[in-house]
Amino acid sequence: MARFSSLLILILCLTGCETAPVTPRAETASGLPPVIMISIDGFRPDSLHRGDTPTLDALAEQGISAPMRPSFPSITFPNHYTLVTGLRPDHHGVIGNTMIDPDIAGEVFSVSRKTGLDDPRWWDNGTPAWVTAQMHGLMTAVMFWPGSDVPILNTRPEIWYHFDPKRTPTQRVDTVLSWFEHPPEKRPALSLLYFDGVDHAGHKYGPFAPETRAAAREIDTALARLINGLSLHHIAANILVVSDHGMTTLSPQRIIPLTSLAPAKSMEVVTSGPYAGINPVPGHERDLARALSIPHDHVTCWPKARIPERLHYGSNPRVPAWLCLAETGWTLARDPHEHISAGGHGYDMAAPDMMATFIASGPAFLSHKTLQPIDNVDVYPLLMMLLGLLPENNDGSLTPLQGGLRDTYRAIQ
């Protein structure tokens, strides 16, 4: 792993340019334009161009965009960590929003119960981009990205915060803008910014509800403020806008009680909802296997060793013994009478409703370009190239994004 700030010139030489490279303006200590990656949790790509998001629409027009497949499971923590490591959840270890690990005895990682989240042992199978950047002397600043408040490999971003859902999109943007009020050498080379409002509204009201559209408008307005603020500081940043997954409509009419799949006494349910992770109660291994091997409507179950390869899921010790995956829009429920949200996600990442958003705009990118669908593991190699850093080993590739890069940024693989 080594810094390669001369990457652009090297690439130009390899691609046979005849004129001197047009070096992007040095806006930070890295000598490269700052990189700002923004996550809008649960933002579907078809939410663009509907009149709610003029700022995002303009960013996509001025730059490149593509539908983006999340990694399985299509939920928040695994995919946010994939976006900054380029690793599938099986490889970076954040395999769910709820996890148990035989090597981390007595602790449950649970996003909903807020337990174990700041224990680096859950995170340190991956090296997020901010850690690599910090280790190479680049300043990073992160507003709420999952994992950014954890000392992963004993390193946090230079600026970080504990998640506070009460901070409005405008307040979050104003904090980011404050990072750029300093002279170029003190500005972050990498900034990350996270918005949860669309996901929150999507779960509560459904993906197409007026409240969800209003949440998108509020974030879009805040992003206009960000772009105007950067412009006032004469900063030409490479801006990436991503989401972690899509959102689909749920219904109390589409519930599969887990007890309809196997006897309650045979199951230790680690997680349920769009998919269920189930371990056998000791002594009931064969009962559970027999029950879950029977075909059921609207759900498919596999022992972890037989999960289809395209899901890239099941090799990690944290993945429970059985995975049951519901058909998109159906809910696997511990309790047949449990409350079902209006919207949800976590399904097969190839399902159209689970598709995520990718937009990139700035000096590195061509304009008016829509690319073929990409995988979200491909964002990390792009991020590292934009920072002038060699990526850690990862599951992604820059190739699907090459067609959206300006000549001076086209990188070698």
Ligand SMILES: [Zn+2]
């Ligand atoms: Zn999410």
